[in-house]
Amino acid sequence: MAPEAASPEALKISREDLYEQVWVAPINHLAEKFGVSGSYLARVCSALNVPRPPLGYWQKKAVGKAAPRPELPAALPGDQLSWAKDKPLAAPVKKRVWRTVDRKAATKTARPARHPILIGVEESFRKSRTTEETEFLKPYKQLLPDIVASEARLARALDLANEIFSALDRKGHRVLIAPPDQEMHRIHVEERETPGKDRRYGRYQFGSIWSPRRPTVTYIGPMPIGLALTEMTERVTLRYLDGRYVRADSKLVQSAKPWQLTHSWTTEQDLPCGRFRFVAYSPLAGVDWTANWQETQTASMSTMVAAIVQKLESVEDELRALMRAAEEAAARRRREWEEAQERYRREEDQRRVAEALTESKKQLAGIMEKWAAATAVERFFLEAQSRVNEVEGERRAQLAERLALARSMVGALDPLAFLAEWLAPEERYKSKYGKSD
Structure with a gap:
């Protein structure tokens, strides 16, 4: 008789419990208990870094020849620690790949390896919702690294992100998309190079900008730090010419005939400027900490990578103190809420x-x-x-x-x-x- 499917309340399982269960019963039988397929439960094991019996294990065990089960590896910062049927799985960690490119049809030269989180994402970024030519990409996929860029600057944005992520990785700090079983949030990232009182991004002056479903984080020790890279915008004067808005300082406008400008007018809009801002922040609720670096006409983000890594490595103690303060404040609010609820219950009783x-x-x-x-x-x-x-x-x-x-x-x-x-x-x-x- 097939085992009964677990109730929704019982579907949440820790990686320790899953490890014990996959070594007690074949994965296909265990999958019936959770109401999923065996292949999906195998993906769950991979996402939670839980070793499972190899092919032929149960036949060998029946005759007493099975190898002992391996130990459950310790969880690393950022690993998914539990799974529930109605919750998503963490993205599998990809291996670095080295790419080769032809340079003037000569010898093939190896490019620096892409950071695992960036492998294969360029195509997903370019599969974007329809936007104006001068707007940021809005990819359909939301489970992507936290990178905001226009189509013209996407390749450079990925190269900059690769430099920063790889530098952190070399120092032993994992960079990944936040695990789905841990509560982390993305802060609002200011895209304007010079923030002002008004905002005029997009065709109708209040356009929205794509953001990922879950933040991109690195771990300094056990402390998560959110990472976001955005191309900035600058206020630009546009002129309506030939049925569309173009930059007033463009060659098209400068070469226009006087009669072409007779029925023309100008407006201002925030457009991607090709320069980038990198933002680091705490993704934990109640922990208010941010730091950012931005390019200028004379300073490239590439020259700031070492300073970024150094800064992030130096804030672990500060973040720990802020997290403790946030936990104490949350505990205080919880006590106050419980006391208020108790007062309400007593008043209602009376x-x-x-x-x-x-x-x-x-x-x-x-x-x-x-x-x-x-x-x-x-x-x-x-x-x-x-x-x-x-x-x-x-x-x-x-x-x-x-x-x-x-x-x-x-x-x-x-x-x-x-x-x-x-x-x-x-x-x-x-x-x-x-x-x-």
């Missing part, structure tokens, strides 16, 4: 106790009114019966018959029945906190 008392008194007052009415009716019939008994002859029989008819119309009137229906305050609601002082 409100319901008072409400029960009010309703009980109201019902009792109604019962007393009914009791008084019932006893008055009862006294009427007793008095009437006494007087009928004093009458003689045929009239007595007539009155007795009418009295019986009247009693039958009124029905039984038992005041004690009214009292039995009454609910005392504690029968309506019993306080969870006992009597208040």
